[in-house]
Amino acid sequence: MIVLGCNGFTRGAEVFADEFGAVGTEKHYVLGHDSGAALLVDGELVAAVEEERLNRQKKTSDFPFQAVNWCLEQAGVKFSDVDLIAIPWNFTDEIFNVMMGELAGAPLKPAEKAERLSHLSALFDKVLGREAILADFAERTGFTPDPDRVVFVQHHLAHAMTGYYMAGKKDSAFLISDGRAELFSSVVGEIRDGRPRVFEESTISANDSIGNLYASVTRYLGFVPNNDEYKVMGLSGFAGAPSPNPFLEHIVQLHDDGRYTLCRPHDVENPRCFDDLFEQHFGPFQDTVEYKATVAAAAQDMVTAVTSHQLRALETRTDLKHLLFEGGLALNCVNNTHLLEGSGFEDMSVSFGASDTGVVIGAAVHAWANHPDTTRTPLAETVTPYLGPSFDDADIEAALRDFGDQVQWNKLAGDEVIERVTELLTEKVVIGWFQGRLEHGPRALGHRSILANPRFPDIKDVINMRVKHREPFRPFAPIVMEQDAPKIFEMGRKKRSPYMTFVFPVRSEYHDVIPGATHVDGTSRVQTLTDEDTPLLAKLLRRFTERTDVPCLINTSFNVAGEPIVNSPSDALNCFLGTEIDYLVLGDYLVTKTGQPA
Structure with missing residues (x-):
């Protein structure tokens, strides 16, 4: 079928x-x-x-x-x-x-x-x-x-x-939360043998969406709602949530069965319908990091309190120990770790396609x-995110020729790519990394990535200002081998985080080892690697660690602010030439800008 x-x-x-x-x-x-x-x-x-x-x-x-x-x-x-x-x-x-x-x-x-x-x-x-x-x-x-x-x-x-x-098609409880769908913004329930069942008494109206409330905060702070929520999440690390929290005292009310309501319905025709309440409880808007961080931290605390309230009710209805969290709110990876650790579930999955x-x-x-003709067949434990287009050497060479005298390149053989890129990454450089099939979802997971050495404390500023053209407070994620992750990060119940959907505290002894990938609050949004999932990137990371004793690399999406992640070699070359990325690796080709030493 x-x-x-x-x-x-x-x-x-x-x-x-x-x-x-x-x-x-x-x-x-x-x-x-x-x-x-x-x-x-x-x-x-x-x-x-x-x-x-x-x-x-x-x-x-x-x-x-x-x-x-x-x-x-x-x-x-x-x-x-x-x-x-x-x-x-x-x-x-x-x-x-x-x-x-x-x-x-x-x-x-x-x-x-x-x-x-x-x-x-x-x-x-x-x-x-x-x-x-x-x-x-x-x-x-x-x-x-x-x-x-x-x-x-x-x-x-x-x-x-x-x-x-x-x-992997395992029976699971689920929490789904986003801006809105047909009539609801959040539902909980179970999936058994591929058949989902919603616990209808716990559904949340679209009018009471905390996803839309968080989007209203995003707009209030000067960002684009339903797109820039991760900026609010990043800002929240610069402040502690006020106590009592105005969101939980005046805007969101918790009820039985895991339900909640907002003090007024979200109004799709009045996108600033909560601004007056924000100013009433946080004071007049100020275009400062301090003010924005305080509001962001309060909003972040509210999300954790509300979703934890939902999970407590869900736990009373199910004997399943695995939790699925999906929907746009599940991309709030700061919340995800708190949510799992505060629950009775043994593990929680947030997919690469959660949004x-x-x-x-x-x-x-x-x-x-749910089709009657479907034959049940066992599936692999997990599904690869690398589901999009790929490009061969002929495609890459054609794109390189199209850019004429703007670039120069060398084709490297065998492990030359690993050795040369490892050597480059010992320095304070930024490398565009383009390999294999395009990953699916909002995160670059090592096939359309920008890589850098997290040992340099100011590498975050270099990437934000010279490459990504975005706000200086934005953090970057580290990649780490799955088996090494627990010794570097406090992972709690999690054994793996392959899709950058969980945030963990960096162990104190590694703060000075990976400062470029450690947020101001001492945490990192981690992607764990295995040799099976990302063999070439895993090989590069192993060699880099052998060379430098640094067990992580910075991995961020290969794009600039306002543009999609690159897909084709031409997209990658356009991004490379339009930024201060130092080197570009297209498959086996090491590319530099004309006039730059190869």
């Missing part, structure tokens, strides 16, 4: 701009962002890629035309070969009626209700309704799908099935796992 997962809407950005006043890039960030496609063949995930990596528009919500075509070409199949098309949204007529009823009961003037009803109708008619989605697919691909072969999967269930599949990048995978898995 062949299942195609597909997320993205041709008219989504247009409708959010015209009907809801979303401006600039924000029009992509409400629903359908992180658009992409994935292909499942007889239960095996063979291809997945985000549309932004191909159309070069960060966080695009457009229909994933290029991603769909690439997945089919990668697998050598045609549209007519596809058995099911899975959509990670299920906006039914009943959901429209519920949303319309909520609007009718809102404390608004009749004229404003009528205007908002018009906006809601346009959204369903042009973007989210089933007929609109089917028409969009046909128009953009030229293939008209049989409606009976299109499976609309509730968004949070798609998230849950992403985590289930990535964790909406992964819902195309989860929707396809849900459609496959």
